[in-house]
Amino acid sequence: MxxxxxxxxxxxxxxxxxxxPRERMIKLNTNENPYPPAPGVEQVLREFxxxxxxxxPDPESWGLRCALAANYNVEANQVFVxxxxxxxxxxxxxxxxxxxRPLSIPAIxxxxxxxxxxxxxxxxxxLALGDEWQVPLEALDADSGGIIFANPNAPIGxxxxxxxxxxxxxxxxxxxxxxxxxxxxxxxxxxxxxxNRYPNLLITNTFSxxxxxxxxxxxxxxxSPELIEGLERVKNSFNSYPIDCIAHDAGIAxxxxxxxxxxxxxxxxxxxxxxxxxxxxxxxxxxxxxxNFLLVRHPHHEADQLFLxxxxxxxxxxxxxxxxLQDFMRISIGxxxxxxxxxxxxxxxxx
Ligand SMILES: *Cc1c(COP(=O)(O)O)cnc(C)c1O
Numbered sequence: 447m448x449x450x451x452x453x454x455x456x457x458x459x460x461x462x463x464x465x466x467p468r469e470r471m472i473k474l475n476t477n478e479n480p481y482p483p484a485p486g487v488e489q490v491l492r493e494f495x496x497x498x499x500x501x502x503p504d505p506e507s508w509g510l511r512c513a514l515a516a517n518y519n520v521e522a523n524q525v526f527v528x529x530x531x532x533x534x535x536x537x538x539x540x541x542x543x544x545x546x547r548p549l550s551i552p553a554i555x556x557x558x559x560x561x562x563x564x565x566x567x568x569x570x571x572x573l574a575l576g577d578e579w580q581v582p583l584e585a586l587d588a589d590s591g592g593i594i595f596a597n598p599n600a601p602i603g604x605x606x607x608x609x610x611x612x613x614x615x616x617x618x619x620x621x622x623x624x625x626x627x628x629x630x631x632x633x634x635x636x637x638x639x640x641x642n643r644y645p646n647l648l649i650t651n652t653f654s655x656x657x658x659x660x661x662x663x664x665x666x667x668x669x670s671p672e673l674i675e676g677l678e679r680v681k682n683s684f685n686s687y688p689i690d691c692i693a694h695d696a697g698i699a700x701x702x703x704x705x706x707x708x709x710x711x712x713x714x715x716x717x718x719x720x721x722x723x724x725x726x727x728x729x730x731x732x733x734x735x736x737x738n739f740l741l742v743r744h745p746h747h748e749a750d751q752l753f754l755x756x757x758x759x760x761x762x763x764x765x766x767x768x769x770x771l772q773d774f775m776r777i778s779i780g781x782x783x784x785x786x787x788x789x790x791x792x793x794x795x796x797x
Contacts, residue, residue: 454567461561464764472787474778475762477629477739479658481713481781484706486699487659494692503691505682510689513698514666518638524668526677527697529688531628531652531665534677536562537684538594538648538667541676542622543568545591552581554770556600556626579733580604583611588618596626598634601766601776603735605634612637615644622673624648629737631656631711632718638668645670655738656711657700664689664697714738718779724789728796743773747796755795761788 447456464476482488511525518525528534539562543549548569551559563570573585579602581595593614598605615623627649630636638649648669654660667677681688689697700707722732722740730742743749753765753775764776777788 458564459561461558465762467762470760472761472780472784474780474784474788475764475776476660477655477737477778478660479655479710479714479738480779480784481658481710483658483696484700484703486703487696490696490699491692494695498691501691503687503689503694505686507689507694510664510694510697513701514668517701518636518668520638520641520668521671523671524641524674526667526669526674526681527689528665528667528681529685530654530663531626531650531667532558533663533688534650534665534667535559535624535626536565537677537680538622538624538650539563539566539568541680542624542648542673543592543594545621547589547591547621549592549594550586550590551593552595552599554579554599554602555581555594556596556628557766559594575602578604581606583614586614586618588620590618590621592621592624593618594624594626596628597637598629598632598735598737600626600629600737601739601741601764601771601774603629603733603737603739603741605630605736608635608637608640612640612644615640615647619644619646622646622648624650627651628655629739631707632738633715633736641669645672648673653697653700657707658710659696659700662693662696664693714779717782717785720782721777721779721785721789724785725792728789728793730792730796738779740777740779741771741774742777743775744796749773749775752792752795756788756791759791761791763788 507527510527511522514525515522544566548571551570551572553572553574573582576582581599586593625637627636641647648667650667653664725732725742730744733741750765756763
């Protein structure tokens with residue numbers, strides 16, 4: 447605590463990201479992709495003319511927005527890009543959720559959302575998950591100041607169908623509904639086709655997980671032109687150039703290679719489903735997941751102890767120290783070799 451801090455900064459509870467270890471470990475703690483980005487990305491990095499860095503990037507990131515628009519079958523004025531989807535989300539909270547009425551969020555979801563609420567002084571209410579650990583769509587209040595959840599949800603992995611999302615949107619028309627689709631490419635169903643019919647729907651997504659580019663920092667949102675303009679108003683009051691020239695070109699290259707994308711994501715899906723079965727054989731309770739992670743607990747072993755024992759053996763997973771999640775570990779899906787090593791180690795630890 448410093449006397450130099452603004453009063454509001456003294457009240458903040460910042461988000462704590464998963465650890466990035468300095469030593470070499472099997473890293474299954476931040477849902478990164480175990481495979482390298484598309485080969486075209488490496489070519490961009492190798493061939494990028496350093497002289498271009500003299501100039502500021504295009505403040506509108508037009509080329510990348512057009513590539514995303516083509517990919518998702520929308521217009522470029524329905525696409526917003528940011529420095530990671532965390533930045534896009536921060537702008538969305540600022541642009542849409544500073545309302546009289548409280549924001550509605552599920553009790554368990556991406557833990558950054560309450561952090562943004564505190565940053566912007568947004569009141570929020572939380573809704574308990576359903577019996578199958580699902581986001582309780584029917585309990586989300588049409589009178590809210592806004593609604594946000596991840597689909598597939600983090601760190602659970604449960605995913606709602608587009609039809610279920612559409613039922614929500616038929617009912618909730620007076621506030622913005624943000625659906626964070628960071629994990630949708632691992633088996634969820636995107637709600638993007640609904641943006642043309644529901645002007646209050648904003649979908650956010652990221653290049654960090656399914657495109658293997660967490661280190662590049664690229665996220666995006668898709669919605670109606672009026673929502674995108676709202677995001678641009680915030681962005682242009684904060685930083686004109688969130689996307690650097692290299693990230694811009696590398697992002698386009700990542701989108702171009704559809705075959706590589708399909709190969710990587712189907713490999714991860716297959717590895718996830720194998721790992722799920724193997725962990726169940728060890729006695730773990732494994733929640734169904736449409737994401738690139740599994741949330742698991744063992745009836746006879748404490749999650750925090752298993753987390754530490756794995757860490758000692760060079761395997762990093764995630765343990766959340768909250769009442770709702772303390773019995774669980776979240777395990778990101780790595781390569782088949784990494785997962786075989788994990789399963790073998792857990793088999794020794796739970797024997
Ligand atoms: C990883 C993640 C993000 C953040 O992604 P970045 O684009 O790397 O900032 C956003 N939402 C959820 C649910 C995530 O898991």
